[in-house]
Amino acid sequence: MGDLSELATLASKHMETWLFYLVALITVPFAFGVLLDRNIIRAGFLLIGVFGGISALFLLLQAQFLAMAQLMIYAVGITLVVVIALMLTNPRMEEDKSPSIPAQKAPAALVGTLLFIALYMAILSEGWGNNSEALSPDNITIIGYSLLTHYALPFEFASILLLIALVGAVMLAKHDHFNSKADIDEIEEETKEISERNEHVVKV
Amino acid sequence: MTSSAVPYNLNEIGKFFLLSGVWLGIIFGAVWAACWAVGMLVPQLILNAYPNDPCALNVANAIRLLTPLVGVMVFIPINAMYMVLAERRGLALFTVRKGPNRVGPDGFLQTAADAVKLLFKENINPHGGDVLMFTLAPIIFFAPSVFGAIPLLAAVTSNHDLFKIVNLPTGIFYVLAMSSIPVVGIVMGGWASNNKYSLVGGLRSAAQAISYEIPLVLAIITTCFLVGSLDVVNIAQMQKGTDNLASFGFLNWNFFGAGAIPHYLDLLMQGKLEGAQVVTSAFWSLALAFCCILLCGIYLTGACAEINRIPFDLPEAESELVSGYNTEYSGIRFAIFFLAEFTNLFIVSTVAVVMWFGGGATPFPGFLDANTFASIATPFNQALAQAGLPPLMDGQTMSGAFWAIFKTYALVYFAILVRGTLPRFRIDQLLDFGWKKLIPLSLILLLAVTYIRELV
Amino acid sequence: MFALVGRSIESLYQVARGLKTVFKHTVRPPITKNFPDDMPDLPGHFRGRLALAVNPQTSEHLCISCLQCERVCPDKCIQITSHKSPETNKPELIEFKIDHGLCMFCGLCTEVCPTSCIINTNDFEMADYTRESLVYDLKRLTLSQDESAHYFAKKELPMPKPKPPKPAAKPAAPAAAAKPAEDKPEAKPEVKAEAKPQDLPAAPAPESPKKEEQ
Numbered sequence A: 001m002g003d004l005s006e007l008a009t010l011a012s013k014h015m016e017t018w019l020f021y022l023v024a025l026i027t028v029p030f031a032f033g034v035l036l037d038r039n040i041i042r043a044g045f046l047l048i049g050v051f052g053g054i055s056a057l058f059l060l061l062q063a064q065f066l067a068m069a070q071l072m073i074y075a076v077g078i079t080l081v082v083v084i085a086l087m088l089t090n091p092r093m094e095e096d097k098s099p100s101i102p103a104q105k106a107p108a109a110l111v112g113t114l115l116f117i118a119l120y121m122a123i124l125s126e127g128w129g130n131n132s133e134a135l136s137p138d139n140i141t142i143i144g145y146s147l148l149t150h151y152a153l154p155f156e157f158a159s160i161l162l163l164i165a166l167v168g169a170v171m172l173a174k175h176d177h178f179n180s181k182a183d184i185d186e187i188e189e190e191t192k193e194i195s196e197r198n199e200h201v202v203k204v
Numbered sequence B: 001m002t003s004s005a006v007p008y009n010l011n012e013i014g015k016f017f018l019l020s021g022v023w024l025g026i027i028f029g030a031v032w033a034a035c036w037a038v039g040m041l042v043p044q045l046i047l048n049a050y051p052n053d054p055c056a057l058n059v060a061n062a063i064r065l066l067t068p069l070v071g072v073m074v075f076i077p078i079n080a081m082y083m084v085l086a087e088r089r090g091l092a093l094f095t096v097r098k099g100p101n102r103v104g105p106d107g108f109l110q111t112a113a114d115a116v117k118l119l120f121k122e123n124i125n126p127h128g129g130d131v132l133m134f135t136l137a138p139i140i141f142f143a144p145s146v147f148g149a150i151p152l153l154a155a156v157t158s159n160h161d162l163f164k165i166v167n168l169p170t171g172i173f174y175v176l177a178m179s180s181i182p183v184v185g186i187v188m189g190g191w192a193s194n195n196k197y198s199l200v201g202g203l204r205s206a207a208q209a210i211s212y213e214i215p216l217v218l219a220i221i222t223t224c225f226l227v228g229s230l231d232v233v234n235i236a237q238m239q240k241g242t243d244n245l246a247s248f249g250f251l252n253w254n255f256f257g258a259g260a261i262p263h264y265l266d267l268l269m270q271g272k273l274e275g276a277q278v279v280t281s282a283f284w285s286l287a288l289a290f291c292c293i294l295l296c297g298i299y300l301t302g303a304c305a306e307i308n309r310i311p312f313d314l315p316e317a318e319s320e321l322v323s324g325y326n327t328e329y330s331g332i333r334f335a336i337f338f339l340a341e342f343t344n345l346f347i348v349s350t351v352a353v354v355m356w357f358g359g360g361a362t363p364f365p366g367f368l369d370a371n372t373f374a375s376i377a378t379p380f381n382q383a384l385a386q387a388g389l390p391p392l393m394d395g396q397t398m399s400g401a402f403w404a405i406f407k408t409y410a411l412v413y414f415a416i417l418v419r420g421t422l423p424r425f426r427i428d429q430l431l432d433f434g435w436k437k438l439i440p441l442s443l444i445l446l447l448a449v450t451y452i453r454e455l456v
Numbered sequence C: 001m002f003a004l005v006g007r008s009i010e011s012l013y014q015v016a017r018g019l020k021t022v023f024k025h026t027v028r029p030p031i032t033k034n035f036p037d038d039m040p041d042l043p044g045h046f047r048g049r050l051a052l053a054v055n056p057q058t059s060e061h062l063c064i065s066c067l068q069c070e071r072v073c074p075d076k077c078i079q080i081t082s083h084k085s086p087e088t089n090k091p092e093l094i095e096f097k098i099d100h101g102l103c104m105f106c107g108l109c110t111e112v113c114p115t116s117c118i119i120n121t122n123d124f125e126m127a128d129y130t131r132e133s134l135v136y137d138l139k140r141l142t143l144s145q146d147e148s149a150h151y152f153a154k155k156e157l158p159m160p161k162p163k164p165p166k167p168a169a170k171p172a173a174p175a176a177a178a179k180p181a182e183d184k185p186e187a188k189p190e191v192k193a194e195a196k197p198q199d200l201p202a203a204p205a206p207e208s209p210k211k212e213e214q
């Protein structure tokens, strides 16, 4: 019994670390799965696992709000849109059996390595101080406050960016059907013709 | 048959209520007993057996922590069984039928038999489907409803000690995040079935859930904003009415403008309002109450769409898609889908109760409140105390749980009534309604509430 | 804007009307019949299991082996074996088989039957354990005299006239029915070939009295 309680205290002391490794152990294979799975839709679903793991990491950092937002927006909203886009653009949903071209492998590896180094340097240069200060229990208030005061401008910019993207999407979606005014005129004429013909038929 | 002797359908309606009463008693009793056993009895027995042992204390605490989970796990299957039965009998009432009335007295055990049947049926994997995803889908659909229900427990039991730990400061946001996950399960199941009907069902569900989540979240956020808190316990407790006029019973609910109306009445009675103020103040209070009723309506609509209930059950429209995303499912996996669907209905109703209908507060002060329940509980507690066991219940928790469950089932019956009344939407009408009507309306309400709040 | 408000109010009104209907139905006693306890009250023209009627008055078999039903059946689930009776020179029934697993209960056979022999009964509980037992033979198909009387009354069919040369026909049928065990394989093809030209003159004969009655 004594051993057990010692173990318990030991575990609780390093609980966060253990949990971090546990979450990482689950998340990293998901991430590899996203890269390696040849079935692109399954890769999309695996992405949900990755985002879920990241939100668990946020939870470990006591950033509840961020964790929930991550889960709601990335893990569900965005990934679903991605998956649906994949399903709609790849209607036969067969696995991509085409062999990868070796000529592309070397540049891909190079770019990947460079990207990794760049990210690593960026994260390292941030100088993460080990802040042992306890988080305020109502950090949502603080987030809301800073979003609307200190970070108001970036916040607004982000929303404008989204708006532009939305308008662009609408434009693209509309563009497909009616290329120009001439096209629309043509279609209108045709409709008129058809309706006239139908009237004739009805009269007969 | 005696039913012909009664001119109206009183016989069947009476049977329905009797059935509901007995089932609700079973649900309430089972969950209460499980929570009591895990949360109080077992820890006390352990502590009695090993007094002064720190390890035993740890174990006892760990078991106590499991109470919410055990409560939810006991609750979900029994509740789903009852809700399926209530839905079938209720719909039968609305459509001049009798409903299931064979298994057990008056069809009482029908759904229990169905559950047993489903559990023993063969699990079939569709040819060409993705077996792993196919198996995972029901789990992803079901698990969030277990976790999502937990913070609500604290709200409906008036923040009982055992459920305090599950009360997150981001409460309602957590519930929303959890309730947005099941749609992934639907899309996954639809895709993994290798069946075009399932796939179309899954895609429809995704489109629908994503579009109706926006008005739903906006409605909840607006209410949180009105109340000034995200914490479900806080929100529920703020609506607790008292018997003085400033916050009278049910008028203090968020449904009636988060206390605007009783506040106005109070000012009026005390004669603090003069001249034109009497009218303007009344106008703004009523406007706020109207906004809140609309918000609640938007929430209920969005929730209906989110959990695929009629009139928004396009993902499983029988006439078009066989059974939608769960066409290929059988056996226990289908049972899980079924279970989760009804649990989700219960959870969205609970959220509505906590957000708008006063949580566990009694609607009429003095009517079946904590004192009444305390007087019921005393003999039990005394009997248990004599046997050296922890008390079974306290009036506060009991009344909270009773009223919360009462209101929640009222909303569930409302959902059944809606199902019996409204026809199904068409997919374009559905998206039209969501994007062109509900989202603008909820944005307008957000703005309106911001300003009216200052004016009241 | 006002149009939108007007439309929402209109739709709310419509929903309220729907609710009113639902509530009205809620207090109406259910129309459900507890099936195994009380049998449903089926109309005479309900198309259930097929059966062959006998003459309700004289209890002689009504089928004249005209093979009309066999020919008209879209599913080809009727199989009639008959031969030409040596005494009366008329086709005589040996075996009559209906595969109810194949039948779609369209009722076409009952409409062409000149003697109202083949009829749809009101029986619909015919679930069985094997497909073979869904193939009904002459014995299982033929109704008793009482049952025939019941259905003739219920369907308001005209009473059949007794066959004129019956003394010969009646004993011949059981005799023929007993025989087929070894006769059948060879009897069937040749009898059928014979019967077909035969039944053309035979068919109108019973039909004409029927028409007169109508």
Ligand code: SF4
Binding pocket: C050, C072, C073, C074, C075, C076, C077, C078, C098, C102, C103, C104, C105, C106, C107, C108, C109, C110
């Ligand atoms: S009811 Fe129709 S299918 Fe059945 S035996 Fe008669 S003709 Fe054939």
Ligand code: SF4
Binding pocket: C062, C063, C064, C065, C066, C067, C068, C069, C070, C080, C112, C113, C114, C115, C116, C117, C118
């Ligand atoms: S149509 Fe009537 S009389 Fe002719 S063979 Fe068929 S059942 Fe017999």
